[in-house]
Amino acid sequence: EAGVTQSPTHLIKTRGQQVTLRCSPISGHTSVYWYQQALGLGLQFLLWYDEGEERNRGNFPPRFSGRQFPNYSSELNVNALELEDSALYLCASSLTRNTEAFFGQGTRLTVV
Amino acid sequence: KNEVEQSPQNLTAQEGEFITINCSYSVGISALHWLQQHPGGGIVSLFMLSSGKKKHGRLIATINIQEKHSSLHITASHPRDSAVYICAVSAGTASKLTFGTGTRLQVTL
Numbered sequence: 001e002a003g004v005t006q007s008p009t010h011l012i013k014t015r016g017q018q019v020t021l022r023c024s025p026i027s028g029h030t031s032v033y034w035y036q037q038a039l040g041l042g043l044q045f046l047l048w049y050d051e052g053e054e055r056n057r058g059n060f061p062p063r064f065s066g067r068q069f070p071n072y073s074s075e076l077n078v079n080a081l082e083l084e085d086s087a088l089y090l091c092a093s094s095l096t097r098n099t100e101a102f103f104g105q106g107t108r109l110t111v112v
Numbered sequence: 113k114n115e116v117e118q119s120p121q122n123l124t125a126q127e128g129e130f131i132t133i134n135c136s137y138s139v140g141i142s143a144l145h146w147l148q149q150h151p152g153g154g155i156v157s158l159f160m161l162s163s164g165k166k167k168h169g170r171l172i173a174t175i176n177i178q179e180k181h182s183s184l185h186i187t188a189s190h191p192r193d194s195a196v197y198i199c200a201v202s203a204g205t206a207s208k209l210t211f212g213t214g215t216r217l218q219v220t221l
Contacts, residue, residue, distance in 0.1 A: 033209070088153045
């Protein structure tokens with residue numbers, strides 16, 4: 001069975017541009033979580049989607065947004081990229097809320 | 113003070129040693145997770161605990177809800193265990209994880 005898949009794996013963008021990251025959860029999982037791991041920092045919660053709705057978001061500005069599609073895959077959008085947005089972005093999925101989360105390999109975003 | 117504290121931050125061990133990584137948290141939780149992150153960033157979920165003890169191969173995780181403390185033990189450590197081990201908690205119905213800063217483990221021959 002396929003795990004959580006993220007695309008792309010690596011990405012380089014210029015400051016001010018917009019980026020879209022994609023996540024496909026494990027089949028049957030309805031909850032998708034996005035996390036940011038900036039260089040030298042710990043993992044920070046970004047967004048949680050469940051059954052197509054945004055259920056919670058972390059302490060990030062509105063230029064970080066996303067959505068979840070009817071097939072439960074998800075996109076994370078970041079507008080007006082800043083240098084400090086350079087990070088590993090991890091997606092995780094779980095069967096339902098508060099069940100075990102499984103992580104993807106991440107997308108490494110570099111903003112120059 | 114972080115909601116989730118891990119110790120030690122860095123740990124070097126020789127192959128075969130018994131390793132313990134500790135995690136303390138300050139909030140009520142619904143579950144505690146132990147994660148492993150290898151160089152390159154990919155994260156693997158090792159355990160999800162809400163009480164007691166779980167074992168998988170050479171890994172053992174315990175949690176004491178009253179003391180708000182969990183430990184991850186690795187028996188007969190091996191260089192392939194070298195990674196960052198991260199403790200994370202989920203609280204209430206928010207379902208989002210709050211992470212510790214991780215313990216960097218290096219196991220040498």
